[in-house]
Amino acid sequence: MEFSKGLKRVLLLELLIPMLLLVLGVYLGLIQVLSRAGVIRGDSIWSLKYYEGLTLHGVVNAIVVTTFFAVAFGNAVMVYYLKNKIKMTWVWVSFWVMLIGTLLAAWAILTGNATVLYTFYAPLKAHPLFYIGVALLVVGSWIAFFNWIPMYLRFRKEHPDKKTPIAVVGTLANFVIWFIATVPVAYEVLVILLPWSLGYVTEINVMLTRVLFWFFGHPLVYFWLLPAYIMYYAFLPKLVGGKIYSDFAARLVFFLFMIFSIPVGLHHQFAEPSINPNLKLLHAVFTFGVALPSLITAFSVAASLEMGAHSRGYKGLMSWVYRQPYFDKNNYLVAYLIVGLLIFIVGGATGVLNASYSMNNLVHNTGFLPGHFHLTVAGPVILAIFGMTIYMYSNLTGKEVKFKSLNVAVPYMWALGLTFFSSGLMVGGLLGEPRRTNLGISYTNPDSPLFQSDWQITTAITAIGGTIMFIAALSYFAVLIATMASKSKGAVAFNFPTSEVYHDEKNISFVKNFAPWILVAVVIILIAYVPTVKEALDNTAGGALPYLPTNPVPITP
Numbered sequence: 001m002e003f004s005k006g007l008k009r010v011l012l013l014e015l016l017i018p019m020l021l022l023v024l025g026v027y028l029g030l031i032q033v034l035s036r037a038g039v040i041r042g043d044s045i046w047s048l049k050y051y052e053g054l055t056l057h058g059v060v061n062a063i064v065v066t067t068f069f070a071v072a073f074g075n076a077v078m079v080y081y082l083k084n085k086i087k088m089t090w091v092w093v094s095f096w097v098m099l100i101g102t103l104l105a106a107w108a109i110l111t112g113n114a115t116v117l118y119t120f121y122a123p124l125k126a127h128p129l130f131y132i133g134v135a136l137l138v139v140g141s142w143i144a145f146f147n148w149i150p151m152y153l154r155f156r157k158e159h160p161d162k163k164t165p166i167a168v169v170g171t172l173a174n175f176v177i178w179f180i181a182t183v184p185v186a187y188e189v190l191v192i193l194l195p196w197s198l199g200y201v202t203e204i205n206v207m208l209t210r211v212l213f214w215f216f217g218h219p220l221v222y223f224w225l226l227p228a229y230i231m232y233y234a235f236l237p238k239l240v241g242g243k244i245y246s247d248f249a250a251r252l253v254f255f256l257f258m259i260f261s262i263p264v265g266l267h268h269q270f271a272e273p274s275i276n277p278n279l280k281l282l283h284a285v286f287t288f289g290v291a292l293p294s295l296i297t298a299f300s301v302a303a304s305l306e307m308g309a310h311s312r313g314y315k316g317l318m319s320w321v322y323r324q325p326y327f328d329k330n331n332y333l334v335a336y337l338i339v340g341l342l343i344f345i346v347g348g349a350t351g352v353l354n355a356s357y358s359m360n361n362l363v364h365n366t367g368f369l370p371g372h373f374h375l376t377v378a379g380p381v382i383l384a385i386f387g388m389t390i391y392m393y394s395n396l397t398g399k400e401v402k403f404k405s406l407n408v409a410v411p412y413m414w415a416l417g418l419t420f421f422s423s424g425l426m427v428g429g430l431l432g433e434p435r436r437t438n439l440g441i442s443y444t445n446p447d448s449p450l451f452q453s454d455w456q457i458t459t460a461i462t463a464i465g466g467t468i469m470f471i472a473a474l475s476y477f478a479v480l481i482a483t484m485a486s487k488s489k490g491a492v493a494f495n496f497p498t499s500e501v502y503h504d505e506k507n508i509s510f511v512k513n514f515a516p517w518i519l520v521a522v523v524i525i526l527i528a529y530v531p532t533v534k535e536a537l538d539n540t541a542g543g544a545l546p547y548l549p550t551n552p553v554p555i556t557p
């Protein structure tokens, strides 16, 4: 399909701007591991303080890159599969609003005015422009979503007997989750944090801000993940010569995410006061519910891989494991996607461990947590983003991917680094190593009275892993830049490698419409969150003063 020039231009910007920011993001990741291991000792490097760097690393990698990518990918999916015209004015408005928001937030962080980490809840306080920037980034993504809804409705009207393409179902489900999840955090930012940051109020309900943040904070992780899931269902089977195992199961997965990904936020707050433990248990139970669509995906995608291996003539029980085009330079998306899936087996299992109410006591706020979440967001999510960015770039520009061998090696290098990185963090975490701490000037510094010798080896392993990941990222950027610098072969039709379906169930009314699922989602959210918010309001006495991460004394208004 031929995309218009304007659409191509905006897609390229939405893909490449985050990649530019990611250069900074991965560099700051390297600084993190080196600081934790004590290779770098000091509270700042090139005048960027430890927590400024950590905030920038989290905000850029986890919020900005993922949001820009989800919007770019969503724009392309909608136009490609619905074959409907997209309103370009709103595509551009969405892009500019997101960009301005990003620049404002980046300014606040880089000038040391927003060392609040990517989980920007109180009592840490940021400059008003940080909050405005984050709000604009979110609003920009809403605009993109609202632009797709009429396209979808038109498709349904014009093709009443056709099924909505799975990639479209996935994209819309993802943005429904995103929209529901971001409304409370928009309230938190605009109604609570912004007036506080502007100095109009001096005290706020910290527990409420944390509850509202985590209402958003967990679905946020599925907002990162679902574009990868769309690729696992809609593209990967085709790439390996297989088919989507079951059309019904694929649709069900995205709808299940819609109902289970939000009412689980308290699993980030098991250790916090003010909230009834029974409510925490309820959220823990729903958390096991949200693992369900991933477990269905594990079996469905494995079946697609098996069909792929068999269709290419390989027989035997384990041929689906051994006989995949893992190193096919011209089919490099396979490597990016399968390596992501393999990493997610451990990322998902550690998530289930975190969710276990009593077990969480052991790992909460330790290195185990970044160990877990790098196996998710820095595993399947970033590898899907890397692979699809280069794929879409090459398709949109008609340029052939350069350094093909290096390109296909990137996911394996990344996975090797991640194995060391996350193992170091998780073992360290089980030994009590805290997360978000400049260990190099304290616990891993032999000259410090706080020195913990048993954290030296784990932080060293983490640093080795982080360094390998950094090299993998540099290799990826080299591939991207070389591709960008090459000559275009002229306009090519844009193409997503779309999978066929093996079990194409006819009667799918259960997974046809969004409305009933949205209704169920809202009911479950109300059950999970009305009493939680009430607890936060009732059990918090007075307000709390703001703190800076560098000082245990509250900032006086």
Ligand code: HAS
Residues within 6 Å of the ligand: 119, 221, 222, 224, 225, 267, 268, 269, 287, 288, 290, 291, 294, 295, 297, 298, 299, 301, 302, 305, 320, 321, 338, 341, 342, 344, 345, 347, 348, 349, 350, 351, 352, 353, 354, 355, 356, 360, 363, 364, 365, 369, 372, 373, 376, 377, 381
């Ligand atoms: Fe998590 C904390 C629980 C998934 C990200 N998580 C975090 C944080 C982040 C994060 C960023 O319950 C830290 C937040 C902070 O800063 O404080 N997480 C879960 C659970 C899941 C889960 C139950 N997390 C994710 C995903 C993320 C992510 C996805 C990002 C994208 N997480 C928690 C909990 C905490 C937490 C607690 C808070 C802990 C605390 O104390 O603070 C589930 O969704 C996981 C289900 C996944 C599976 C795996 C399925 C496997 C698949 C691969 C199959 C492979 C195949 C390939 C087919 C059950 C689909 C085979 C191929 C061959 C060739 C063999």
